[in-house]
Amino acid sequence: MNIVVLAAGMGKRMRSDLPKVLHPLAGRPLLGHVVDTARSLAPSRLVIVHGHGAETVREAFPDHDIRWALQSPPRGTGHAVQQAVTELDDASPTLVLYGDVPLTRAATLGALATAAGTDRLALLTVHLDDPAGYGRIVREAGAVRRIVEHKDASEAERSITEVNTGILVAPTPALKRWLAGLTNDNAQGEYYLTDIVAAAVADGVEVVATHPDHVWETLGVNSKRQLAELERVHQHNLAGDLLDAGVHLMDPARIDVRGSLRCGRDVVIDVGCVFEGDVELADGVRIHAHCVVRDSRLGAGTEVLPFCHLESAVVGEQARIGPYARLRPGTELAEHTHVGNFVEFKNTRMAAGSKANHLAYVGDATVGRNVNIGAGTITCNYDGANKHRTVIEDDAFIGSDTQLVAPVTVGRGATLGAGTTLTADAPADKLTISRARQLTIENWQRPVKGKSR
Numbered sequence: 001m002n003i004v005v006l007a008a009g010m011g012k013r014m015r016s017d018l019p020k021v022l023h024p025l026a027g028r029p030l031l032g033h034v035v036d037t038a039r040s041l042a043p044s045r046l047v048i049v050h051g052h053g054a055e056t057v058r059e060a061f062p063d064h065d066i067r068w069a070l071q072s073p074p075r076g077t078g079h080a081v082q083q084a085v086t087e088l089d090d091a092s093p094t095l096v097l098y099g100d101v102p103l104t105r106a107a108t109l110g111a112l113a114t115a116a117g118t119d120r121l122a123l124l125t126v127h128l129d130d131p132a133g134y135g136r137i138v139r140e141a142g143a144v145r146r147i148v149e150h151k152d153a154s155e156a157e158r159s160i161t162e163v164n165t166g167i168l169v170a171p172t173p174a175l176k177r178w179l180a181g182l183t184n185d186n187a188q189g190e191y192y193l194t195d196i197v198a199a200a201v202a203d204g205v206e207v208v209a210t211h212p213d214h215v216w217e218t219l220g221v222n223s224k225r226q227l228a229e230l231e232r233v234h235q236h237n238l239a240g241d242l243l244d245a246g247v248h249l250m251d252p253a254r255i256d257v258r259g260s261l262r263c264g265r266d267v268v269i270d271v272g273c274v275f276e277g278d279v280e281l282a283d284g285v286r287i288h289a290h291c292v293v294r295d296s297r298l299g300a301g302t303e304v305l306p307f308c309h310l311e312s313a314v315v316g317e318q319a320r321i322g323p324y325a326r327l328r329p330g331t332e333l334a335e336h337t338h339v340g341n342f343v344e345f346k347n348t349r350m351a352a353g354s355k356a357n358h359l360a361y362v363g364d365a366t367v368g369r370n371v372n373i374g375a376g377t378i379t380c381n382y383d384g385a386n387k388h389r390t391v392i393e394d395d396a397f398i399g400s401d402t403q404l405v406a407p408v409t410v411g412r413g414a415t416l417g418a419g420t421t422l423t424a425d426a427p428a429d430k431l432t433i434s435r436a437r438q439l440t441i442e443n444w445q446r447p448v449k450g451k452s453r
């Protein structure tokens with residue numbers, strides 16, 4: 001099958017500098033959803049007709065399987081498909097999709113292609129309570145005869161509730177012939193793709209119609225309002241899939257998945273969480289309210305308390321993160337680790353059983369097993385020019401408010417006294433402390449206002 005995606009439209013009502021088809025739905029451009037669906041049908045040719053913001057659109061899809069056809073200026077949907085004809089293989093039918101209709105299911109398109117076979121024109125149509133604005137499907141004795149655009153329709157035709165979604169499959173050589181015969185003699189002065197229906201009927205080609213299971217599969221985006229509505233539809237569907245897979249969502253209306261979220265058994269997700277990129281939650285993981293998790297993997301039984309931000313982190317089993325923790329890229333926490341409130345980790349591996357429970361920055365570090373990192377500990381990993389590593393060996397105890405000036409190593413079982421600024425390695429099993437000695441001035445008196453000595 002050839003697939004042509006129409007994406008030259010201007011999207012004026014989006015009121016945005018970004019070309020319409022690049023606006024994101026669930027974190028991916030609208031056109032990306034359409035291209036993904038198209039690819040799932042294994043097309044022999046995949047052609048995108050673009051025009052408005054051409055270069056920006058092309059750059060967003062550098063993939064080699066895409067052929068680009070330029071339509072400039074846009075003169076209607078029929079004119080748009082005309083720009084793609086030289087790219088189409090006559091030996092197989094052509095499916096036309098819209099770049100701003102992101103949620104059509106592959107199964108729906110498969111059924112449409114089956115209905116078309118090799119020699120029929122197949123239209124995807126829906127019945128709408130309010131068909132205003134759409135092209136109407138005009139039937140005679142049940143058979144599709146033509147499509148009339150809203151602006152060209154008579155009062156009687158406007159009462160037809162079966163509308164054209166714009167998605168169709170046509171035999172390619174006939175499509176090329178019909179397109180060549182289009183005129184723009186209509187209310188909008190455009191070359192209508194929809195006029196090929198009457199041409200097919202005149203040629204004696206059978207025209208059939210199939211319907212999607214859901215109306216939202218055919219909805220397009222013309223405004224931010226419609227984009228927001230489709231985002232909700234899509235998120236509702238994704239949440240439904242998670243529920244069906246056994247994930248416990250505290251409220252399926254309050255989760256956002258912008259990428260792929262894979263969950264084991266008995267995963268619980270509280271409200272207000274956002275998942276981006278590829279996220280994997282193993283059995284029994286609990287994500288409490290208002291966490292953002294991006295490209296991360298969490299081991300079985302791990303719990304993330306409210307208000308955490310995780311990015312490119314890997315966490316082992318039975319760990320406890322947050323509340324208010326930030327795990328930045330390159331964080332690898334082993335099993336039974338604890339990272340508490342206002343703690344930031346970056347590019348750091350921490351082995352099993354270690355804890356940083358409060359107010360710490362641990363960056364570019366390697367932390368052993370059963371280490372305790374006290375409140376206010378900071379790895380000074382950056383000297384203004386280069387980053388250096390801090391190594392903390394097993395069973396070390398880092399007292400509160402300690403600065404570890406990297407590169408530096410804290411030996412196995414070492415203890416650092418509170419307030420230490422560590423600039424040289426701390427030996428194993430010893431107490432190391434850098435702190436001005438405490439002093440009390442015996443006869444000191446507090447100054448009194450207005451009284452000189």
Ligand code: UD1
Nearest residue numbers: 006007008009074075076077080098134135164165166192
């Ligand atoms: C079109 C159909 C109408 C159908 C409706 C469904 C025609 C003449 N009408 O209406 O029957 O009910 O879709 O939404 O086909 N595009 C281009 N180049 C152009 C014009 C459009 O690439 O010159 C693209 C747009 O970017 C969009 C799609 O084609 O992705 C549909 O364009 P739009 O203007 O929304 O279609 P309508 O004329 O409203």
Ligand code: CA
Nearest residue numbers: 100220221222
């Ligand atoms: Ca439209």
